[in-house]
Amino acid sequence: MKAQAATNWLRAQLAGWRWIGALAAVAAMAWLALRGLPDGRLHVYFLEVGQGDAMLIQSPDGRQIMVDGGPSPTALLYELGDILPFWDRTLDLVILTHPDGDHITGLIPLLDRYQVVQVLDAAQSEAAAEAAPWRARLAAAGIRRTFAQRGMSLPIGDLTLTVLNPGTRPLKGTTSDDNNNSTVLRLDYGATSLLLTADAEAEAEADMLAAGLLLRADVLKVGHHGSQGATSARFVAAVAPRVAVIQVGAENTFGHPSPEVLKRLAGVQVYRTDQQGRIEVVSDGKRMWVKTAR
Ligand SMILES: [Zn+2]
Structure with a gap:
């Protein structure tokens, strides 16, 4: 018993x-x-994809916007899989800032994996050889495609996305016309703001300053991975960010970010994807805070 x-x-x-x-x-x-469901807050994820740019914007009402895709489809799909709910296969807007490999490579297979509602493209994608598979897939999928130009303002729920660059006339004869005509975006939510500068260099910064655009922002996505030719002192002064984010790969061969740029950002809280992994900026429309993977 x-x-x-x-x-x-x-x-x-x-x-x-x-x-x-x-x-x-x-x-x-x-x-x-x-995980990844709307919580009434803006989330901007600077993804850990190595040497390149890839950002996911999640609006307070749950709309998803992808800005660039980084150099590695595997890294990008891993990051998105970790953030988005597993059944969510829709991206409301995909933005390609310019067709360089460290921005476009990850985006191309994304068009097969996710249902993309529309694309905001860069004019230079029309001619760039590197963008041929991108153009072909957009055409095959019949995705609506518009080209970014200064003055465009896209209301996305409570968010406003404004295109600051390229200007009405593309810049020519600069150190890199491809970089200097890349799409620069301003994202406003309530009293909070972010400036996403893609690979814009000093010439594009001077052009935006000369146009008298509103540049002041809480968070600056540092231009061209912290390269010395971008993030001029005048531009930093005009943006006057509290937080700067550098998307950069560990031990990259370009020496990014340049110590000179880090000096120009003195007094600004700097976050780097090579050191902190994925960086998430959250806003409730009044306050902003930053979470890092490590
Ligand atoms: Zn780049």
């Missing part, structure tokens, strides 16, 4: 454990399902 009682007790214990196991599984699934 004793042995029987012990067996029953053990069975009851095991059943309990199974029950706890099932509860844990349900909790894990609920957590997975809730």
